[in-house]
Amino acid sequence: xxxxxxxxxxxxxxxxxxxxxxxxxxxxxxxxxxxxxxxxxxxxxxxxxxxxxxxxxxxxxxxxxxxxxxxxxxxxxxxxxxxxxxxxxxxxxxxxxxxxxxxxxxxxxxxxxxxxxxxxxxxxxxxxxxxxxxxxxxxxxxxxxxxxxxxxxxxxxxxxxxxxxxxxxxxxxxxxxxxxxx
Numbered sequence: 001x002x003x004x005x006x007x008x009x010x011x012x013x014x015x016x017x018x019x020x021x022x023x024x025x026x027x028x029x030x031x032x033x034x035x036x037x038x039x040x041x042x043x044x045x046x047x048x049x050x051x052x053x054x055x056x057x058x059x060x061x062x063x064x065x066x067x068x069x070x071x072x073x074x075x076x077x078x079x080x081x082x083x084x085x086x087x088x089x090x091x092x093x094x095x096x097x098x099x100x101x102x103x104x105x106x107x108x109x110x111x112x113x114x115x116x117x118x119x120x121x122x123x124x125x126x127x128x129x130x131x132x133x134x135x136x137x138x139x140x141x142x143x144x145x146x147x148x149x150x151x152x153x154x155x156x157x158x159x160x161x162x163x164x165x166x167x168x169x170x171x172x173x174x175x176x177x178x179x180x181x182x
Contacts, residue, residue: 124158
């Protein structure tokens with residue numbers, strides 16, 4: 001009988017150990033589904049917005065049009081006029097990177113549309129967009145770039161920094177802006 005009790009205890013100990021490992025395995029996080037899966041093709045609104053932001057010669061920057069395209073890709077206008085992704089939905093993407101914020105400004109002398117991107121550095125974005133002139137006036141640790149695309153339009157690619165929205169700050173790796181002088 002003593003032998004049977006020992007065998008029963010061993011089986012219980014093994015069973016509990018296996019059961020515990022099974023529970024631990026069941027609680028392990030599920031890998032991100034999109035980690036190695038290519039992203040879907042950008043929407044028509046995203047493609048149009050990318051085209052506008054590339055600030056090619058002849059680009060006419062209409063703030064209402066840019067704002068409607070920012071909304072179409074899933075951004076929502078928030079504090080201080082910044083467009084932000086909703087917290088509980090997929091993050092919009094432009095230029096193959098996640099958009100963390102966007103801003104459209106209209107002044108007497110210029111219109112400007114800017115998107116702030118999460119992962120790609122300013123140098124990577126500048127290379128991708130064919131911008132090579134360093135902006136000596138930019139107040140960034142890493143180089144920022146610009147390209148005069150016509151007499152009235154300039155493509156700006158910024159390096160990592162942060163923007164202040166309300167009481168929060170949003171860090172980004174690069175920014176892409178189209179600036180049009182009126």
